[in-house]
Amino acid sequence: MILTPSVPYSDRMPSRPPDGDDSRQPGPSPSPRDLIRIDHLRKVFGDGTPNELLALDDVSCSIQEGDFVSIVGPSGCGKSTLLRILAGLLDYSDGSVTLDGAPVQGTRRDIGVVFQNPVLLPWRTILDNVLLPAEVLGLDMNAARVRARALLAMVRLEGFENRLPSQLSGGMQQRASIARALLHDPRILLMDEPFGALDAMTREQMNLELQRIWTESRKTIVLITHSIPEAVFLGDVVLVMTARPGALRRVVPIDLPRPRTMALTATPEFGERAQEIRAFFNHAGSFD
Amino acid sequence: MAEIATLDASAPRTGQAIATKRRRRRSIPAKVYSLILLVLLIAVWEGSVRLFHVPSWLIPSVSDIVVALWNGFAVSPLARDGFWLHSFVTISETVLGYFVGCGLGLALGVAISQTDKLEAVLRPYVVAFQSLPKVAVAPIIVLWLGFGLASKVAIIALLTFFPVLITCLAGFKAVEPERIDLLRSLSASRWHIFTKVKFWTALPFIFAGLEMAAAFAVVGAIVGEFIGAQSGLGVLILQLDSAMDVGGSFAVFIILSLIGVGLSAVIRVVEARVLYWLPKDQARRSINL
Numbered sequence: 001m002i003l004t005p006s007v008p009y010s011d012r013m014p015s016r017p018p019d020g021d022d023s024r025q026p027g028p029s030p031s032p033r034d035l036i037r038i039d040h041l042r043k044v045f046g047d048g049t050p051n052e053l054l055a056l057d058d059v060s061c062s063i064q065e066g067d068f069v070s071i072v073g074p075s076g077c078g079k080s081t082l083l084r085i086l087a088g089l090l091d092y093s094d095g096s097v098t099l100d101g102a103p104v105q106g107t108r109r110d111i112g113v114v115f116q117n118p119v120l121l122p123w124r125t126i127l128d129n130v131l132l133p134a135e136v137l138g139l140d141m142n143a144a145r146v147r148a149r150a151l152l153a154m155v156r157l158e159g160f161e162n163r164l165p166s167q168l169s170g171g172m173q174q175r176a177s178i179a180r181a182l183l184h185d186p187r188i189l190l191m192d193e194p195f196g197a198l199d200a201m202t203r204e205q206m207n208l209e210l211q212r213i214w215t216e217s218r219k220t221i222v223l224i225t226h227s228i229p230e231a232v233f234l235g236d237v238v239l240v241m242t243a244r245p246g247a248l249r250r251v252v253p254i255d256l257p258r259p260r261t262m263a264l265t266a267t268p269e270f271g272e273r274a275q276e277i278r279a280f281f282n283h284a285g286s287f288d
Numbered sequence: 289m290a291e292i293a294t295l296d297a298s299a300p301r302t303g304q305a306i307a308t309k310r311r312r313r314r315s316i317p318a319k320v321y322s323l324i325l326l327v328l329l330i331a332v333w334e335g336s337v338r339l340f341h342v343p344s345w346l347i348p349s350v351s352d353i354v355v356a357l358w359n360g361f362a363v364s365p366l367a368r369d370g371f372w373l374h375s376f377v378t379i380s381e382t383v384l385g386y387f388v389g390c391g392l393g394l395a396l397g398v399a400i401s402q403t404d405k406l407e408a409v410l411r412p413y414v415v416a417f418q419s420l421p422k423v424a425v426a427p428i429i430v431l432w433l434g435f436g437l438a439s440k441v442a443i444i445a446l447l448t449f450f451p452v453l454i455t456c457l458a459g460f461k462a463v464e465p466e467r468i469d470l471l472r473s474l475s476a477s478r479w480h481i482f483t484k485v486k487f488w489t490a491l492p493f494i495f496a497g498l499e500m501a502a503a504f505a506v507v508g509a510i511v512g513e514f515i516g517a518q519s520g521l522g523v524l525i526l527q528l529d530s531a532m533d534v535g536g537s538f539a540v541f542i543i544l545s546l547i548g549v550g551l552s553a554v555i556r557v558v559e560a561r562v563l564y565w566l567p568k569d570q571a572r573r574s575i576n577l
């Protein structure tokens with residue numbers, strides 16, 4: 001089943017349980033509704049120069065509140081570009097990106113970003129790193145401190161509050177950066193290949209952790225990944241991108257039951273979905 | 289996951305313990321050898337000067353130098369030709385000039401690095417001034433500012449200003465774009481980006497500049513005093529030279545290197561406090577100027 005890229009996948013998604021709809025929205029809200037809408041998005045780097053590069057070509061999709069969306073694609077297909085546009089870190093050339101109905105213009109307070117590297121500031125303790133968003137956004141520091149400790153406990157880093165980042169393993173650093181991204185209670189968590197630098201064992205652990213964090217925090221998560229199993233394991237839906245020019249080619253709903261366990265990855269149902277994506281790449285010709 | 293966390297936490301500790309043990313086993317001999325070498329050098333020096341009857345106005349014996357040091361310091365601190373007064377003058381000039389020069393270098397570095405445009409416009413001037421041997425300007429500065437403290441402070445400030453400015457600019461350039469993105473993703477102001485990321489990232493570079501500047505500061509003081517001054521160790525060297533008191537000159541050299549060592553020791557202590565977070569092997573950064 002191949003969808004045209006411009007078809008929103010929302011009507012094909014298994015609907016989220018009612019308790020997944022959050023209480024931040026006062027009054028009756030039409031559900032399900034789109035939290036993020038991307039319409040005919042185009043991004044050209046170096047417009048008008050000899051190095052002009054079409055990074056994203058006509059990308060359309062929509063994401064509902066509470067969704068876990070995975071994006072897979074070969075490197076250079078514009079995944080990071082798409083994420084940076086969503087985060088407001090990058091302008092786009094054409095089309096529209098709306099967040100909760102309002103066009104994205106610059107960065108916003110209700111987004112948390114997890115980068116490929118943990119990007120912890122080495123001179124700050126783990127706790128102070130997690131508190132960074134509170135300082136920058138001018139939140140109440142006492143409340144933030146309480147919340148930071150709770151988040152560190154959630155990512156299983158209690159007892160490491162006063163360590164420096166260099167004293168933690170890569171996986172622990174990345175968990176701290178997830179706690180930091182959640183500190184200001186953003187509605188949306190954008191993650192750009194957050195586990196790409198980790199070894200396979202740690203990565204599986206982190207996938208389980210992330211599923212738990214998502215279930216507990218009820219965020220809308222957009223996860224970019226290189227790994228098809230990771231995308232299938234975590235996503236409600238997998239968006240498949242291809243390169244040259246970067247475009248959204250397929251939308252694969254993952255209707256596997258939750259919570260998902262590692263045992264699930266060995267089942268035929270899981271294998272089928274992963275195979276569907278893999279076959280597409282093999283057919284399209286490129287995946288590294 | 290909890291198990292993994294515990295393993296993770298204990299791993300570096302064990303590694304460190306092993307490293308410390310190894311270091312201890314090796315580092316003691318190194319210091320002992322240094323000391324033995326010193327004793328040997330002194331013995332050879334003293335022995336050959338006496339053996340070959342080298343005149344003391346050519347090369348002083350070690351005992352001549354020790355006697356000169358003793359005579360120099362065994363006087364009232366205010367004595368005109370004692371070591372105390374001259375050392376005090378030179379040290380005050382050095383410290384004052386160092387603070388002025390480093391302060392200006394830091395301030396200008398911060399100001400210039402705020403906009404790429406400004407830095408691009410000013411860079412040729414910085415390079416041009418940097419390639420000028422600052423010592424060449426020293427006589428004019430003495431002409432302008434006189435034989436007193438002001439001219440020495442100006443010369444030292446001129447010498448210490450550039451290493452700090454250049455390392456400062458290099459440091460602010462070295463900020464990882466990812467860190468800026470992190471702050472930007474939080475809608476951080478320029479002020480926050482500067483105080484929370486850029487400044488800290490530049491600190492190791494700045495300290496490299498401060499250390500370089502420390503060595504230049506003593507040079508600046510002596511050059512200034514050679515050109516024209518009433519007191520200071522540079523003046524003392526000239527006086528001792530004309531009196532052919534080479535032992536006395538060597539004694540002053542020892543004081544000068546002690547001042548240099550002391551100054552950089554102070555900077556190292558401050559640096560260790562400020563850069564506590566830098567991995568040890570990264571603490572000594574070599575910076576290409």
Ligand SMILES: Nc1ncnc2c1ncn2[C@@H]1O[C@H](COP(=O)(O)OP(=O)(O)O)[C@@H](O)[C@H]1O
Binds near residue numbers: 046055076078081
């Ligand atoms: N700032 C930029 N300037 C010019 N080209 C860029 C820039 N950022 C990314 N690109 C190009 O856009 C394409 C997509 O990059 P990116 O979004 O990082 O891919 P991915 O994250 O999928 O690996 C690549 O060809 C990359 O070289």
Ligand SMILES: [Mg+2]
Binds near residue numbers: 079080081192
């Ligand atoms: Mg990328």
